[in-house]
Amino acid sequence: MTQVVIPRAWIDGDACPVSDLPVHELFLQRARSDPSALAVRQWGVALTYRQLASVAGGLAQRLSAVGVGPGSRVGLCMRRTLRLPASMLAVLMAGGTFVPLDLEQPAERLHTMAGDAGIETALVDAVGAEMLTGVVGRLLTVGDAGDDVQQLPGSGQPTCAAAMDDLAYIMYTSGSTGRPKGVMVS
Numbered sequence: 001m002t003q004v005v006i007p008r009a010w011i012d013g014d015a016c017p018v019s020d021l022p023v024h025e026l027f028l029q030r031a032r033s034d035p036s037a038l039a040v041r042q043w044g045v046a047l048t049y050r051q052l053a054s055v056a057g058g059l060a061q062r063l064s065a066v067g068v069g070p071g072s073r074v075g076l077c078m079r080r081t082l083r084l085p086a087s088m089l090a091v092l093m094a095g096g097t098f099v100p101l102d103l104e105q106p107a108e109r110l111h112t113m114a115g116d117a118g119i120e121t122a123l124v125d126a127v128g129a130e131m132l133t134g135v136v137g138r139l140l141t142v143g144d145a146g147d148d149v150q151q152l153p154g155s156g157q158p159t160c161a162a163a164m165d166d167l168a169y170i171m172y173t174s175g176s177t178g179r180p181k182g183v184m185v186s
Contacts, residue, residue: 022166022168023092023168024089024093027052027089028053030049031049031052031053035049035053036048036049036050037049039051040052040085047082052085053089055086056087056093057093059086059087059090060090060093062090062140063091063094063096063121063123066121066138067121068091068094068095068096068121070095070096070166071096071097072094072096072097072120072121073096073099073117073118073119073120073121073170074091074096074098074119074121074122074123075098075101075114075119075122075136076088076091076098076099076100076101076123077101077103077122077123077124077128077129077131077132078124078125078127078142079103079128081125083125083142086142087123090123091123092168095166096121097168097169097170098168098169099113099117099119099172099182100169100171100172101113101122101128101132107131109180110132110135111132111135112179112180113172114136116180117172119136120136121136121137121138121139121140122138122139122140123140123142124139124140125141126141165186166186167184167186168186169185170184171185
């Protein structure tokens with residue numbers, strides 16, 4: 001299980017803080033203000049905010065280099081490892097919209113969701129690549145099962161800034177008709 005560390009002030013406060021900044025900008029502020037703080041931990045591997053920002057920034061540069069920006073829909077089809085939060089942040093940093101594609105779903109359902117969302121690029125691991133080959137035009141492999149997320153490209157910063165009302169992600173529900181329905185969240 002992946003553990004995301006939430007700042008204590010957010011938990012102990014009377015209300016959740018409200019900001020006019022997108023979530024990836026809030027994350028980067030935290031990475032600058034407390035770079036050595038624990039950001040995420042899974043199976044005994046931990047990443048600080050600095051490390052997670054570096055990995056996400058490197059992936060954001062890769063995405064930008066292939067044309068991902070505002071209006072782009074990027075599928076995330078990978079196992080739930082430390083690569084997943086880095087990939088989510090990377091898509092937002094590049095200005096795109098991420099679409100989680102759960103590997104536990106049947107291939108036909110994933111293909112339907114990818115087509116419905118208009119995904120042209122996907123960040124995948126080896127398993128995700130098998131599921132989406134021939135369905136999504138551009139697959140960017142994030143790493144194989146044995147790779148450590150700290151070995152992913154890093155030290156990058158986003159080249160495109162997303163605004164608060166830009167689409168952040170599309171989450172698919174089961175749909176009352178049995179056909180997946182995308183819910184768009186800014």
